[in-house]
Amino acid sequence: MYKKLLIKQFEIDFNCDSELLQESFFLTSTSNSDARYWDRNKADIVCFNNKIFVRTEIEALTKELEKLYGNINAEWFLEMNHIYKLNHTLKKYQLKIERIAPFFIPNKVINSEEIPLTFQRFNQEDIFNFKQNKQITESFCYSEHDPDQIGFGYYVDNTLIAICGANKNGKYTWEIGIEILDRNFNKKGIATMLVKTLISTIQKEQPNIIPVYSTSLSHTNSMNVAINAGCRVGWSEIIISEI
Template sequence: MDRIVASQLASDYCCTFGDVLNGTNIFTVFHASEGQRRFDDDGKCFLKIAAANGKILCCGREDIISVLSKELKNADGQWFMEAKALAKLNKMISDYGFHIKQAHPFFVAAEKTIVTANDFDIVWYTQDEILQFAGDSRFDEAFAFSKTAPDVLGAAAYRDGRIVGMSGASSDSPKMYQIGINTIPEARGNGIGTALVEILKNAVLDKGILPFYGTALSHIASQRVAIKAGFLPAWAELITEQDSN
């Protein structure tokens, strides 16, 4: 397992580097600290679970962790994100007024690669320049405009004077930036998405930061983009949110 990923998960899940790498499922009560990836604006965490290194890391509120430390003590991390297991977990946390918000696989890339981008021009956007795209649904995956993970770098592919694709990097933590990508429908299938992700990956690595890429479990096209751009599967993760009234 990548040491930066292990270090980041240790911070996120309020455990030690050794806890992440050993073979035992880990259950910890959440406390906010510097360097964590945050998934909401209030800094609280009812429950989040990562499947990594063949095990699970569970972190959250003391009451639910007390229950899960018994129920999931021997859970197999490699199969934890199966529908049956997620349905069981969702039922358990529903008693507390919460539900699973999302469950995603994540990929990381530790090496730069040579990019072929001969049929379009690249235009770079700084953190301030990215703000012009707020509310632009064309780029809702490239830029999240999150207060806790600000968008810090963007790269657009221009063809014939118009944007045909956009990749963005958000500062999810001091150690790791997350990359997102949008390609306009008529430009899909010709490698623009892969090239933009690869270009931004290289730029993030040049900053001494590890790029990572998350997508939906069923979004095979997006996963293929990640793999073609030099990313490899690293961990899976679920987060929860409170039921609406």
């Protein structure tokens, strides 16, 4: 349901037109301020719809990666033998793989009206009140460039138990963060209900924004929250940073 918006965001991320996104490509180009946070480094690789999108700012690196992976079967690009070669190649240019992550997007319009819990909404002006709370590390980023947009909290007896938020992360994307602050409330479905509420609100109020949920490949509980909230994997990404 978000295909057109996602293509528009990838056009910005990779500084290209939509025609280039029809096939795998290797491109030398700089990023820009409307790109997603993860794509503002000197290189980025996205696996999307059985294609590989590669952008670097270094022509020699772009050519080397195209030589290595130009004919690869995109579905199997994240096999470890390819990752080893990639990391070795990046080191020659003072770059490294920072993380490899799946990015989830909603698979449908989310209905949160039947959620049995009551959540408190936080708008932009409310979110800064949480900046000094050291328990909250994932929900908000407090960034001027990628400002937090909206959040929801779950309270029990005036104690904050769980919280989630979404910050602007690209022209057409807001990225979701979620955390349970009291372990006694783990595995009760609260995280899923918070994420569903957040996504549903964004869909109603911001139809030109894609809610994006990212996590670690090893964090199965987090991935299940996204799936149970009505999301699917939109793409996988190799996030690259400087050494």
